[in-house]
Amino acid sequence: VGTVHESLVRLAQHAYVVLFVWVAAEQLGLPIPAVPILIAAGVLSAMGQLTFSGAFALGILACLIGDSAWYVIGKWKGTAVLKTLCRMSLEPESCVRQSSDFISRHGARSLVVAKFIPGISTVAVPLAANSGISILSFFIYDLLGSVVYVGAYLGVGRLLGDRIDKLDMLAGSLQTATAGLAAAGTVAILAWRFHQRRKILGDLRMARIKPEEVLGSLDKGEKPYIVDLRHALDFLPDPRVIPGAIRMAPNEVTARQQEIPRDREIILYCT
């Protein structure tokens, strides 16, 4: 009994380390989803292998460490790091623009829910830092966001664990089953992200037009309908456009679709 107890204690200690490192790594931008690990930790807390409060505190601490690092980098390097961060986390680069709009609409409050929104979660903190949010606002809203994020998934795991606990036949292999499910969930999310990213990049590569083709088309007197989709912040430093291009903010495209001719080739460009 002593040996079994010792093993469980060792495993529980190990689980705390795994939870902390995993959540911190996700928050630092690595493409390893922490949701399955948080749910697994919740399940283990129901079985008494972890304390809920310990897992909760460690999860929040890991979030705050990862986010603080990106707050500092966002302040220091500006938006230059965002594309790298998107690539690193296997999120599409379009997440930068979506996140930028989201943060300009909701300010520091966006940090409370950002962790739940794919694409936005990755770049929300450096973008918020770059948008001038004070360190106090960042800390308060990021703490709230971390509490909600970690608490929600740990809570789901805890509820699941409470139900599984009642099934005696599963209880014996619960740790193995939980670890297996967490690993399978992580692999599935990673595979899905990787597949989506490859698909988006593949589609874009096939559809893109080369600059020399556009220049040739203009030289020949053809009149492709060229749309400059640069964000106002990117446009103002160099307010020139490709000859004949019209300016349209990405969020205006739907409202102004009547202006877009149906019988001409449409060429879009951004930064």
Place this chain on the structure above:
Amino acid sequence: MGITRVRPLLGGFAEWKRRGYPLEETVFFGEAQASSK
């Protein structure tokens, strides 16, 4: 009738500018901007 074809420009504005291809100035109308022809 649907739109014939939509294609993003490879490399975007930055690549066009880097190659020294022609650009034209724009004029501003408050929030909205239009290209000067």
